[in-house]
């Protein structure tokens with residue numbers, strides 16, 4: 679059975695998704711919503727998208743909203759994505775953070791991976807931290823969050839296919855993964871370094887508990903937001919950082935027209951945004 683989505687229902691669905699997640703779907707991407715939601719409409723034996731809209735807007739089952747988030751988010755990620763940023767982290771940036779925290783009398787390092795998807799980003803950070811003798815005496819807290827519950831469940835399991843680990847250095851693969859039939863299971867030592875939680879970046883009440891971060895990674899998610907939602911999310915990241923804390927966004931993303939609250943710091947051609 680093929681389902682038709684009218685322009686009017688598309689607009690209402692798109693506006694609802696935007697209001698709840700900040701994800702903005704332009705008119706040209708009606709096919710995207712049809713593709714992602716079509717099967718769900720059939721699974722629920724609904725007559726069409728209009729009924730689905732009614733269920734997510736007025737239905738009593740809050741799980742359908744969870745399912746909607748799972749369906750409309752794009753969760754592409756892999757270990758050591760945008761490796762220049764990780765090179766800067768394990769080099770000068772970590773040394774700076776250690777010096778700043780030591781000066782402030784702190785022996786901990788707090789990092790938040792704010793749109794962690796299936797966990798490759800926070801686990802990459804965990805492996806780098808594990809390798810860094812300079813911070814062996816520091817308490818390392820790595821928080822990782824996402825809007826989609828299904829990616830968080832899979833992150834907690836920590837088993838990956840060969841595509842996800844393709845950039846992992848051979849030595850790390852041997853040390854931190856066990857491999858059988860094209861599946862790479864992350865060691866419990868690395869898994870236990872990361873705490874996963876569900877956080878919607880545009881919901882103030884979700885982010886309120888996250889404070890005093892030395893470093894935030896918020897990569898490849900702002901691209902799905904419009905300017906207003908970007909501003910909202912970025913101001914929450916700002917509040918989550920300690921004074922002088924650092925923010926990485928994706929290398930193809932920019933804070934132009936979003937905020938001037940951060941000072942761009944350039945290390946080895948990589949831009950890091952520092953809270954003023």
Ligand SMILES: C[S@@+](CC[C@H](N)C(=O)[O-])C[C@H]1O[C@@H](n2cnc3c(N)ncnc32)[C@H](O)[C@@H]1O
Nearest residue numbers: 699751753755793795825826878879897898899
């Ligand atoms: C493309 S992935 C990026 C993963 C990782 N940061 C990276 O760069 O490889 C984008 C993630 O953002 C999440 N996301 C989308 N909207 C969100 C929101 N409002 N709050 C939190 N996470 C969101 C999606 O569920 C998805 O897992």
